[in-house]
Amino acid sequence: MKKGDHLFLIDGSGFIFRAFHAIPPLNRKSDGLPVNAVSGFCNMLWKLLTDARDTSVGVTPTHLAVIFDYSSTTFRKEIYPEYKANRSAPPEDLVPQFGLIRHATRAFNLPCIETEGFEADDIIATYARAAEAIGADVTIVSSDKDLMQLVTPNVHMYDAMKDKQIGIPDVIEKWGVTPDKMIDLQAMTGDSTDNVPGIPGIGPKTAAQLLEEFGDLETLLARAGEIKQVKRRENIIANAELARISRKLVELRTNVPLDMALDQLTLEKQDGAKLIAFLKAMEFTTLTRRVAEACDCDAAAIEPAAVPVEWGEEARGPDLDKGDAATEQKAAASETANTEVSDKQDLEGNKPSELARTRAEAFASHPIDRTRYVTIRDIATLQAWIAEARETGLVAFDTETTSLDPMQAELVGVSLALQDNRTSPASAMIKAAYVPLAHKTGVGDLLGGGHAENQIPMGEALSALKDLLEDPSVLKIAQNLKYDYLVMKRHGIVIQSFDDTMLMSYVLDAGKGNHGMDGLSEKWLGHTPIAYKDVAGSGKSAVTFDLVDIDKATAYAAEDADVTLRLWLVLKPRLVAEGLTRIYERLERPLVPVLAEMEERGITVDRQILSRLSGELAQKAAAAEDEVYELAGERFNIGSPKQLGDILFGKLGLPGGSKTKTGQWSTSAQVLEDLAAEGAPLPRKIVDWRQLTKLKSTYTDALPGYIHPVTKRVHTGYSLASTTTGRLSSSEPNLQNIPVRTAEGRKIRTAFISTPGHKLLSADYSQIELRVLAHVADIPQLRQAFADGVDIHAMTASEMFGVPVEGMPSEVRRRAKAINFGIIYGISAFGLANQLGIERSEAGDYIKKYFERFPGIKDYMESTKAFAREHGYVETIFGRRAHYPEIKSSNPSMRAFNERAAINAPIQGSAADIIRRAMIKIEPALAAAGLAEQVRMLLQVHDELIFEVEDGAIDKVLPVIVSTMEQAAMPAISMRVPLKVDARAAQNWDEAH
Template identity: 45%
Template sequence: METDARRLVLIDGSSYLYRAFHALPPLSNEAGEPTGALFGVVNMLRSTLKERPEYVAFVVDAPGKTFRDELYADYKANRPPMPDELRAQVQPMCDIVEALGMPILRVPGVEADDVIGTLALQAAADGIDVTISTGDKDFAQLVRPHVGLVNTMSGSRMDSDAAVMDKFGVRPDQIVDYLALMGDAVDNVPGVTKCGPKTAAKWLEAYDSLDGVIEHADEIKGKIGDNLREALDRLPLNRTLVTIRTDVALDAGPTDLALRDADTGVLRTLYARYGFKQALKDLDGGAASDDRASAAGQAGTRNTAAGYAKSAPTGEAPDPALAAPGEYTCVDSGEALDAWTARLASADGFAFDCETDALDPMQANLVGLSFAIDPGEACYIPVAHDYPGMPAQLDRGAVLDALRPVLQDAAIRKVGQHGKYDLQVLRRHGVEVRGYADDTMLESFVLNATATRHDMDSLARHYLGYETVKYADVAGKGAKAITFDKVALDDATRYAAEDADVTLRLHRVLSARLAQEPTLERVYRDIEMPLVQVLERIEANGVRVDADELRRQSADLSRRMLAAQQKATELAGRTFNLDSPKQLGALLFDELGLPALVKTPKGAPSTNEEALEAIADQHELPRVILEYRGLAKLRSTYTDKLPEMINPDTGRVHTSYHQAGAATGRLASSDPNLQNIPIRTDDGRRIRTAFVAPEGRRIVACDYSQIELRIMAHLSGDAGLVEAFASGADIHRATAAEVFGKPIDAVEPNERRAAKAINFGLMYGMSAFGLAKQLGVPRGEAQDYIAQYFNRYPGVREFMERTREQARERGYVETVFGRRLYLDQIHARNQGLRAGAERAAINAPMQGTAADIIKRAMIDIDGWLEAHREHALMVLQVHDELVFEVETGFVDTLLEAVVERMCAAAELRVPLVVDSGVGSNWEEAH
């Protein structure tokens, strides 16, 4: 049926209210009335109304039971009563909805979902385009021609079969069966135990419908098959409970839901009462052309409950004014530059940001700078834009000369977002920034590493309820993208000045929250912030790489890859593409008849590394394929790629370190990723021989010995472990002696190997099954090893139980220095998710403490190097290892200073031990 371009928007009001309540901070007006949920809902509604749909309805649940309660007495029985502070916002919400001109629908006996479903299909049948505004995945079952979904909180749309398939892996007509299999924890509908999205989608791909899955239940193997068969009796009821009804008898049809004119008088009174300043301003005609305050209400709640509803620190609620658009100025004259420079010089602090024409700070050219002293006002100073018809701009050298005294004044506090990049760019342009005091990326990361991503756009949505201008909005994306120096000055000013403004706003919110958490603030002030400039110097130092050596290695790897290809062809009896999983699967499983022990998420035989390892003892070909893949990965990732990454200006490779990557606080690196160079194979270690020292210098490597085990000893306080480390014994031999009940000098190599697997495995939550698989012993024997270990080291078991209990009580665990890791799934109903969180609870304090220790060491060592930079450079940090490039005559001095500082980076119950080495290349030193 052809559309007549009429539109109906159906708003899932109950979902809006709850999600806004859990996502936004506990705001209140001057009278103390709660307004947080109301603020979020109002902003989303105002955004929806900008599109001026012909028809609209705000649909909420009616009080009382529904037909689903009659079918299933425990339906939604696990839901707590509505909090008082939320209940107080329901009537004000309805008052505002009415004043906006939207009909409100409540139908007894059914849920809001059923009302929406009925109206959606009625409207679609009449050729009206329907948008269901919701974040509830259940509505995906309604997607069809003329009916689509929009998640107003995230801005995402789902309006086609392909979009539903991409999101869930099933068609819209399979969503009901998909939900029936998984169940719904929110509504207390129990699904098939351990059947998650991937399993449900796999079954429906294989059998098309719930009826097909039920019919073929006997074919599904393993524990999950048993779980399915146990659930068969309740699956038809599940299907009924999760099906949105589309036949509800309603007093009004779609065309009865015309959007009325707003009652501006009532709205003005309500907005004023609840402190919605931007909404009030817009109502009175002062709206900005791009009303980002409204959009903020949509996107600001994207990370539902992350950081607010959980046990993460929340601090004071941000002022709603922080979500309002700012006023931005382009500085294009000497007078304007002088005025801003004077303001910056007299300020106690300011936020700043650099715009460049490339992502690599070691090669990027400075295109402009932005500054903000007060929230809501910022400037952009373009210095290197270049496009036809461009207005006048100031000379880059003159601008930097004018700003240099301010940027290099340590008494003026600077704030940035991922400022390490900006510090590097400015250093390369002759300005060494001093007084870099705060970084919003790191403030967020320390407050809660898992609540949200830590880029500026995500932080603005999460903490300010503010939707930023995206880079792609001004520079495009894909093949049509332009570099920032080609962006028109008006667009560049709007984008760049906002960066500085939003950074300052974020700092106001995040610093206040950190101030309420003294332990976290110490992690931020004593570890993360001092490390920024340490990492910036390491990255700028770079490391020499011998390109010729890497080319020789590439040639050798290529020869061996060819040999492996020839061997594989010989074993297969025909040629085939070793890089094609499809051809390989057909050969292994169809022609050779090998068992498919590992499956893809869609149920097809897998040819990944795990799958090939599982059958490598049954035929020689899988082992040859694994060898080929290992060689190919080394060549493509390192020996071919590293020479291309040598900076043409410095002749060195400059990696980038990421402080806000791993939740445990461990540093990560990229471009290139030097953390993942394999060291367990000769070929992997050989790559390190290409990291070399210049003539007259040496490479020095210093590595913490068994640091996580030492931290385990410290945290557990187990007398046996502490004594073993204090005595300097080989901890794995000592553990073997305890577990196998023999003198330490009688321990055999295989027993030490087993003890090592136990020592490290327990830290990572390894089960008896996993240990048995690793050691190649029966599961019962592995279980005996673990039991004996805990018998000999009872403090370790007590530590693990204590840590799990603390994690359940507080929702997080801590490192020795107070860094927190929040465990979102520690109370999950799904046993697998909950067990994963418990494993993380045990391991994270050790990994996190190890990360904190090496960071503290790096800061101390960098301070000592300040006076010796002509003699030595810190060039790499990899896991628990620091690598230096040192003048030959200065090696002994450096080793003494570095080892002393690494050992003193923490006071534990057991000594920290550092292994060191010296060589002409990294492998020799390591």
């Protein structure tokens, strides 16, 4: 072997397990012998031997060996007798395949290597290092994390089942550490399948974080006293020795005595007849035919080989850690394709944080070049792009449509961006294209223009795109994917495997401005994309995108995909570096399809009811208006606070209350109520008029305009990334602010109805934010009260004022309730005084008293503020961050405002996280109960979920929903306070609530 050679080391035991679980066991020989793993193994080998160049490895091997485990009694047992002690017997159908795979290896004329006392991984490690020392390149065919410690610039891994190369950046992105730190990481996290103990309570994320901070395990153990988290510190100190043993278990030996020298692994010519004989025995007809073609043999003339099958115990060497189906599935599910950045040229960053920077710099030297964009006008070219996306496993994707409303939008074209691996440096080169599908000609033409020429027919293009978008092995990257998801879903395409750069930015930087593409592009790429209005015009002259010239459309649309891919390359490693991957993957990304489906379903709103209410409101408002003019002595625009102020405080000379920030007299409801209390009749009428006109204009008049012409339902849009705390927001229409507090307002809710044969089911969390407060601040009395299910505000009042709960005056309870809410909002004496209509000094006394009774609350507030000042953000109980960059402002009121917001955010945000988790879990929970078909989740209103349920299924559905919601924090967080959910079903939203 010499410099420049390429050695392939195949982890035979690992592959067989992986293939066994990945390939359906349908694949049996006619006599019933299961051969699915053997089949996968043979196909993979053939592919690598004949056209490895066409896989993502991209090179042809000069040397190759298949390595197996010999037995499970290795030196590791001596270090730690419990090593792999908990493994279970392999599945019955797998047992005979171990022997068959060794036969297969020999049939391929390949070295079949195993050494007693050592695991396959140690042999692989030894060969890899030896080859590397000579200057050869190495590809380890395996996706086992235990081998990732071997990855270097010259040693790659290759996941044959996903056709994915794993290099340094991939290890970093998956585990948050460089490959050389993998040993330390595994030593800390342990491995349940191998029974490697590790340090209890330390998972991959924590381990990566600690390694980023301390450098390596030994340093960490030496300086463990510096760790702030008490429990973590104690765990690490107590288990230091266990960690050291674990390290010995996971560190691979690179000095295993080798039976075959590297030179003996030279790839030999195939013996076609021998291979075909084996393949025929296995009844692999397709592969037999291919091999026969390739070696120009007559397969029919070759007799199947006699292959002995070992069913029994003596079948050697299953390496069970690779065989834990649950582990494998989890890995496959959590790993939605990692970056495919090739690092052949550049040794990209040693830390994820540096990777983000390195890439941003790479983009600076390869700025966006719109002249390179292409317009795809024929199906063959589109197919070629799709094939390339399959190779790289990564594609940025964007749709162009006729509307911002995904329920109305007509698809006009799609754009794609790919990493171009043939250019160098690979990390910086991206190619992008636009596929026009429904552009029209003749803008300004009276006939409205016809279909533009040279566009791929919509159906043909969609069918090709469907294969790509639904392929789980290709990661689709989009900005605000929910939009594209809905548009494509309406065309029968359900996007699988995706990332959303908007959501990544949101998870990283909530509270630091918007997460729109143009802003992110400026911020991370220093590039200003073409403005939409420069392409489609604005205002009266604006046209829909189908009327945009295709060349202009290409520049605009392809750029969007290009920018999106570049953003992803920068944001993905940042997510890892900041330890936020989990939040993104568990709390953010899974909500995209959930919300998209809620938006798509919509809810029925009864036009007649609203119309009748509008009439009633119009009459009442007109009557109120007349009375206002009567009392004012003249007609004026009541809706103008300016004119109203002139009447009230000028003409009538009523005492003005507060002023607005522009110096106008305030005419707020609060001010008017105060004036009414003084006995003036006009202010009361104004308040009434305002309520009536508000209900009419915002709700009864506006809602019918949102009824979709086809579905006849109202489809709100949810924004996942527009609040600082993690709440959703709803718009067009906003269905999170439908009136409920007044009887008049509640009538509007009666217009939200279920479809025939169904009921609306409303399930809402009771006092969720106070419960979260009791949990995070750990207040014994509050915890007890919630555990006992008593009236929380009455309990608070009783504690503070010494009044027994029995027979408590409602005013006393009201004050306690206001204080409880005030606490959640980051209380101030000013605000509380305002709320209760008392003196500021009195409010201050209440707060003081409250802090005396519940000192933990004060502690929580102070420590939250200190945390916010130190880090610039606060965290929810699940680790979501809300940033407050102005928390150190020199402006006292600005600073105080930020402090209150920072105190509120973990409470509001944790509650938001809990309901997010519930929303993600609901569908699977219902499906598990066999009820998925009878229920549709329609709306979310911060602490409430509204479902449409088939009449007959309500009794079964209700408990599933209630318990899913109540258990939603588990298992991530075990709440110190129970969560309580109330649920009810009725014909309309008013009665259900």
